[in-house]
Amino acid sequence: MSVDSNSGAVPSGGLPGWQGARPLPALATLALGLVLYFGLPGVVPVPDAKVFTGVPVAAKPAAPPAAKPAPKPEAKPAAAAPAKPAAAPAAPAKPLTKAQLAAKAQADDEARLKVEAAAKVKADADAKVKAEADAKAKVEAETKRKADWVKGLHLFAIFVTTIAGIILKALPMGAVAMIGIAVTALSGTLSIADSMSGFSDVVIWLIVLAFFISRGFIKTGLGARIAYSFMALLGRRTLGLSYGLAATDLVLAPAIPSNTARGGGIIMPIMASLARAYGSNPGDASSKKMGAFLTLTAYQVNCITSAMFLTAMAANPLAQKLAGDLKVNITWGGWALAALVPGLVALILVPLLIYKLMRPEITETPEAVEMAKGHLRDLGPIRRQEWMMLGVFVMLLVLWIFAKQLGDINATTSALAGLAVLLLTGVLNWEDIKAETGAWDTLVWFAALVMMASFLNKLGMVPWFSKTMGGMVAGHGWLFAFLVLALVYFYSHYFFASNTAHVASMYAAFLGVSIVAGAPPVLAALVLAFFSNLFAGMTHYGTGPAPVLFGTGYVELGTWWRMGLLISVVNIVIWVGVGGLWWKFLGLW
DSSP states (O other): OOOOOOTTOOGGGOOTTOOSOOHHHHHHHHHHHHHHHHHHHHHSOOOOTTTOOOHHHHHGGGHHHHHTTTHHHHHTTTTHHHHHHHHSTTOOSSOOOHHHHHHHHHHHHHHHHHHHHHHHHHHHHHHHHHHHHHHHHHHHHHHHHHHHHHHHHHHHHHHHHHHHHHHHTSSOHHHHHHHHHHHHHHTTSSOHHHHTGGGGOHHHHHHHHHHHHHHHHHHHSHHHHHHHHHHHHHTTBHHHHHHHHHHHHHHHGGGOOOHHIIIIIIIHHHHHHHHHHTTOOTTSGGGGGTHHHHHHHHHHHHHHHHHHOTTSSTTHHHHHHHHHHTTOOOOHHHHHHHHHHHHHHHHHHHHHHHHHHTOOSOOBOHHHHHHHHHHHHHHOSOOHHHHHHHHHHHHHHHHHHTTTTTTOOOHHHHHHHHHHHHHHTTSSOHHHHHHOHHHHHHHHHHHHHHHHHHHHHHTTHHHHHHHHHHHHHTTSOHHHHHHHHHHHHHHGGGGOSOHHHHIIIIIHHHHHHHHHTTOOHHHHHHHHHHHHHHGGGGSTTSSTHHHHHHTTSOSOHHHHHHHHHHHHHHHHHIIIIIHHHHHHHHTOO
């Protein structure tokens, strides 16, 4: 994601000292964008109105019908009403002759025919006006529908190009996102207000605030204290050490949304120091003593804990937001409860499976307990700032879990309150907030991706895709169709180097198709969200902690991929099998 900062570097054929975009990836991204932006409207025809209707079109018919039923009342004898009073005073004092009666009847018939003719002329005129108005509204609606389709295709082109720029690493993710926002506004695809709307999204601010709060665990040393405490408790065996690292990751996951910060910033240094202490070094045969097992376990566990909480991985709130756009509501507590049983089962079985398949040469580690206790002695007694951090952590969990019972408090409001307490008590200061570059970076690229994904849904592109794909899987039963869709979604991650890019690209579309196929909406949203974390375990580039842990050099590339594929199957069996029974008990299907 980063651009070479050395002034003399020559990135991908650029000039010495060049600090801008990497030329080859940038040119490839630009070419893709131009082809899609100008090519798609020409080769992809406007679908039938039954399949694609932009949101603005749906609002159009609401106005005309309300104004036009007015002709009906005038069909009621408006002219006949005056005839009644005219007849009353004309009552003769003596009976009329036959000639007079005949003349009167003829006059009445003529008057009635005249009134009926006038009413018919007026009705015909009104019908003509109404038909013209309806035809004009229909033409305007069709024009608007076609405009929405073209606008949607243009936004889709910008969206895909932005994702491609992120994957190809033409610039850092935030820089690519900002360029995407600029192109969206400059091209007129969306207004500047709509293009910048992502920055006001409360879901994005939830994850940004959680980044700030997670800084407290690292600054106060509470994260390291938790890790060494679990090591002291479970570290007499190598398998126990892996469970200690898993327990640490699990405890920290609800409040640290950066899986890279947990896996690479807290777990990895402790894991690497343990391995080296036992003579297990990267890059040689000694890696099999302990380092390879602990490294692979730490990474796979990180993927599991990321799936267990809404605030455990940066892309999870994005999935929540995209599900909300499709009228599927996911709460913090609902997510955690649904993930509880399959998550715990996976945390127990996956380390054990890796232990059996990659059995470390050192299986007894009594010295690790003493090492952990030594680090705890160095840390000293729990300080005031650690107690404050722990208190805020507990407060946040209470507010998130019991949000409805406490007055339906928004999760972002709770996070804002937690950050306020940390600032007021001095656990964090404003310099810490400004220095948390990961949070500000996340704010920028999340705002861009969320904005584009949301407007693709509003313009009707996602519903169109859902209806089209839903028709293709119809007739097979929702369970079969959903399993096929979920597996395609899972294993397509081989083509992605970022969970967020994958979620932004495919989550809403696959969720929409699943709902159209008949899958229970909340179940489908949660399963795809869980898979949005678990699929990262397959490769050494699947998510942020992957290159950090793979980069330690303890695990060979072939081993990483083989184990990743095997564990992906195990995770799917656990989360769909055990999880399916648990979700049935919870009433999700």
